Amino acid sequence: MRPLNYRNTAIMITGASSGIGLAFAHALAARGANLTLVARSGDKLSSLAQELAHRHSIRAHALVADLTETGAASDAHARASALGLTPNILINNAGFATYGHFDTLSLERQLDEISLNCRAVVELSHAALPAMLKQGEGSIINVASTAALQPLPYMAIYGATKAFVLSFSEALWQEYRARGVRVLAVCPGATDTAFFDVVGAAEAGVGTRMATDTVVNASLQALDRGQSHVVPGGANRMLGWLPRMLPRQTILQIVANMLRPRHRVSI
Numbered sequence: 322m323r324p325l326n327y328r329n330t331a332i333m334i335t336g337a338s339s340g341i342g343l344a345f346a347h348a349l350a351a352r353g354a355n356l357t358l359v360a361r362s363g364d365k366l367s368s369l370a371q372e373l374a375h376r377h378s379i380r381a382h383a384l385v386a387d388l389t390e391t392g393a394a395s396d397a398h399a400r401a402s403a404l405g406l407t408p409n410i411l412i413n414n415a416g417f418a419t420y421g422h423f424d425t426l427s428l429e430r431q432l433d434e435i436s437l438n439c440r441a442v443v444e445l446s447h448a449a450l451p452a453m454l455k456q457g458e459g460s461i462i463n464v465a466s467t468a469a470l471q472p473l474p475y476m477a478i479y480g481a482t483k484a485f486v487l488s489f490s491e492a493l494w495q496e497y498r499a500r501g502v503r504v505l506a507v508c509p510g511a512t513d514t515a516f517f518d519v520v521g522a523a524e525a526g527v528g529t530r531m532a533t534d535t536v537v538n539a540s541l542q543a544l545d546r547g548q549s550h551v552v553p554g555g556a557n558r559m560l561g562w563l564p565r566m567l568p569r570q571t572i573l574q575i576v577a578n579m580l581r582p583r584h585r586v587s588i
Contacts (some may be wrong), residue, residue, distance in 0.1 A: 322503070325410075325460065325484035328353035333401055333408035333449075334439070335359045336415030337390060338366050341464060341512060344533035345372060345383075346414055348541065355380040356543075357401040357408065360415070361387050375538035382406060388415055389433040392554055402452075410460040411449045413442040413486075418468075418479035421582055431478045446493065450502065457501040460492035460544055463490045467510040469555050471564045472578040483508075487550060493547040506550040509536045510557035528557075 332349055336342035337358035350373040360366050366383035374381040382404055386397045416438040420428050446461055453459025473480030490506035511530045536553050543551035560564035564572050
């Protein structure tokens with residue numbers, strides 16, 4: 322497949338105010354894309370939009386939305402379209418994790434986790450696809466995780482949501498690649514973001530944390546190649562093969578030993 326030209330392309334990025342989403346915003350603005358930046362943090366998002374617009378002479382619009390709310394994702398797409406920024410490329414990056422024994426965690430918080438990590442991805446993808454199909458081109462990048470590759474004891478909901486994102490993305494890749502739409506699931510391992518601050522426990526991550534720019538560069542290269550998914554980092558790819566080689570119960574025991582809380586956590 323031919324490499325993408327991002328200049329003057331309209332791109333929507335969720336979770337754009339920090340972490341991998343922020344790295345995508347900087348990388349794509351530098352490539353000349355016009356951006357709709359979606360997150361809950363209005364002041365931070367507005368400052369980012371102004372900075373990128375000034376630095377790269379692009380259009381960058383801050384769109385404040387809580388994507389855990391029903392219909393908020395579809396509304397965000399409609400608001401972007403009303404601004405003339407109907408996304409040619411959609412990056413579903415927003416998400417968060419809960420960590421600890423399932424029974425001790427807030428049910429409401431875990432249901433919000435499902436809403437953001439899964440429902441918002443489905444809503445935005447469903448809203449964005451018709452215009453992409455009409456044009457005969459477009460791209461959707463869904464940020465999953467190496468958590469998608471096996472169940473995660475003590476992060477049961479997070480692992481399940483990311484497995485959903487990976488399965489959903491690969492199914493769409495097969496459905497729409499012949500119609501000009503690329504779909505990519507990105508499965509990073511531990512990454513140097515505020516993720517662990519939100520989770521509240523450093524032991525929720527395994528391995529050396531990868532730089533966000535490394536994840537973004539691997540993602541854009543994989544998108545250019547038309548891949549269905551990418552696991553950035555050689556060590557992460559090796560870990561991803563383990564569930565294919567070992568019995569599932571063995572993998573569960575290994576992962577449980579890695580992630581077992583060192584103290585009682587209720588987030």
